[in-house]
Amino acid sequence: MSQETPGAAPVVAIEHADQHAGRTVVLRGWLYNLRESGKLLFPIFRDGTGVMQGVVSQKDYPDAFAALKGLTQESSVIVTGKVQAEPRAPGGYEIHISGIEVVQRVPESDPYPIQLKEHGVDFLLDRRHLWIRTPRQAAILRIRAEAVRAAHNFMDGQGYTLTEAPIFTPAACEGTTTLFEVNYIDDQKAYLTQSGQLYVEATAMALGKVYTFGPTFRAEKSKTRRHLTEFWMLEPEAAYAHLDDMTALGEGLVSAMVQSVVRNRARELQTLGRDVAKLAKIEPPFPRISYDEAVQALQNAGNPVKWGDDFGGDEETLLSKQFDKPVIIHRYPAAMKAFYMATDPVRPDLSLSFDMIAPEGFGEIIGGGERQASYETLLARIREAGLPEEAFQWYLDLRRYGSVPHAGFGLGLERTVAWICGTEHIREVIPFPRMLYRVYP
RNA sequence: UCCCCGGUAGCUCAACGGCAGAGCAUUCGGCUGUUAACCGAAGGGUUGCUAGUUCGAAUCUAGCCCGGGGAGCCA
Numbered sequence: 001m002s003q004e005t006p007g008a009a010p011v012v013a014i015e016h017a018d019q020h021a022g023r024t025v026v027l028r029g030w031l032y033n034l035r036e037s038g039k040l041l042f043p044i045f046r047d048g049t050g051v052m053q054g055v056v057s058q059k060d061y062p063d064a065f066a067a068l069k070g071l072t073q074e075s076s077v078i079v080t081g082k083v084q085a086e087p088r089a090p091g092g093y094e095i096h097i098s099g100i101e102v103v104q105r106v107p108e109s110d111p112y113p114i115q116l117k118e119h120g121v122d123f124l125l126d127r128r129h130l131w132i133r134t135p136r137q138a139a140i141l142r143i144r145a146e147a148v149r150a151a152h153n154f155m156d157g158q159g160y161t162l163t164e165a166p167i168f169t170p171a172a173c174e175g176t177t178t179l180f181e182v183n184y185i186d187d188q189k190a191y192l193t194q195s196g197q198l199y200v201e202a203t204a205m206a207l208g209k210v211y212t213f214g215p216t217f218r219a220e221k222s223k224t225r226r227h228l229t230e231f232w233m234l235e236p237e238a239a240y241a242h243l244d245d246m247t248a249l250g251e252g253l254v255s256a257m258v259q260s261v262v263r264n265r266a267r268e269l270q271t272l273g274r275d276v277a278k279l280a281k282i283e284p285p286f287p288r289i290s291y292d293e294a295v296q297a298l299q300n301a302g303n304p305v306k307w308g309d310d311f312g313g314d315e316e317t318l319l320s321k322q323f324d325k326p327v328i329i330h331r332y333p334a335a336m337k338a339f340y341m342a343t344d345p346v347r348p349d350l351s352l353s354f355d356m357i358a359p360e361g362f363g364e365i366i367g368g369g370e371r372q373a374s375y376e377t378l379l380a381r382i383r384e385a386g387l388p389e390e391a392f393q394w395y396l397d398l399r400r401y402g403s404v405p406h407a408g409f410g411l412g413l414e415r416t417v418a419w420i421c422g423t424e425h426i427r428e429v430i431p432f433p434r435m436l437y438r439v440y441p
Numbered sequence: 442u443c444c445c446c447g448g449u450a451g452c453u454c455a456a457c458g459g460c461a462g463a464g465c466a467u468u469c470g471g472c473u474g475u476u477a478a479c480c481g482a483a484g485g486g487u488u489g490c491u492a493g494u495u496c497g498a499a500u501c502u503a504g505c506c507c508g509g510g511g512a513g514c515c516a
Contacts (some may be wrong), residue, residue: 037479038472057473073466088474108467111451116477117465118453122508178514195516220514221442233516312512355516364516412516426516437508 139268150260165196237408362419368409
């Protein structure tokens, strides 16, 4: 941050204010809270990077005192003062205010609605545009950004090229789930993508190792803490790759995201009260168990699941609690996976698929596997699934012209970040969550 | 779509068949080291909507609306 006037106090971010102890600085931000004690005021300022307590006495700085006295929460302010170490202040540092400029005063007649107390979810979600100002929410969004940055760095380092899949699509990628339909030009119908999967297979055949990162949309009427109607997914795909290549890539990617947050966002994790020791352990290798073994383990634990059943939230939580790292479950029955999934040559009733389940009950964060490379088999699967064949001609072209074994997966960003942050609900880890019955603000 | 829970002051909640309450927020007053500061005072209500039961309904019943959690489905 550059200063405007030579010799004037520098504008500093609160996260770096401790490096300016003993010097006069300028903070630009908002009044987070104000405590009064007679002729002494204790404002707490926030600037998006953190919060810092200030102190001003009427005797020493009557003008600053008068300007701050009775100032309303979230009024925007530019504060000048000397930073000093102060054990009584939260964070250990305090600014001794000598001057203050109120940029905009929040009127008393219409006070800032979000108080420093518990609020209901409905109230907060209706005011999400303000809720994100609270230190906890800001910390979560910084961690999200760090996780995304780490993911791009890791994928780049593995030789994967970022490409993009379209958001408007002509038909279902998987056919089963509900799509958002939109009016395209001249009364054509189009749909919002539910996965970049099919397109990223095409770009993998063009560029070798690729990944997409973008929003995806699901119109399913899911009402759970793990679901959004709009969420972000990172989908790698590599030509000549097999199932084991993708489980290794997935554990490397997840580890890189977690470790980067642990390293660079320690302050934010502390704000959230997250147990960092649990995150520090997240390094390859992750445990791998087959679907067969998972069913056995569940049955041994008293779960009534039968071979051929899909795992619900209860089963996922039960399995994940047996490990302190994400667990990779591979080779699900072919019947329960999508039409494009390759089958195991050793056990044709199994698919070369895998899911990664986060620890502590945060659910599935990755789903993927090896794709069906044979034209004839893929066509048969499309017909069996009752999908519109003509819409998949371009996809079948990938098997007509130089088909190769290939594999990939999709990582749900919000579920991954929710786990890293330890938030109860996925809605807190995206700036403006889109959920069933909630598209405002 | 189904199951469960909730809706009372701006917010968080209490009152559970008998006068509508508290804390926070707002306003006024006090306090030189506060930690969601504290102390004193004031203003603030169509108890989600509609119908019903009852001498009397925030409270009981039915329907509707809105929201939350879960199931299914998925990341």
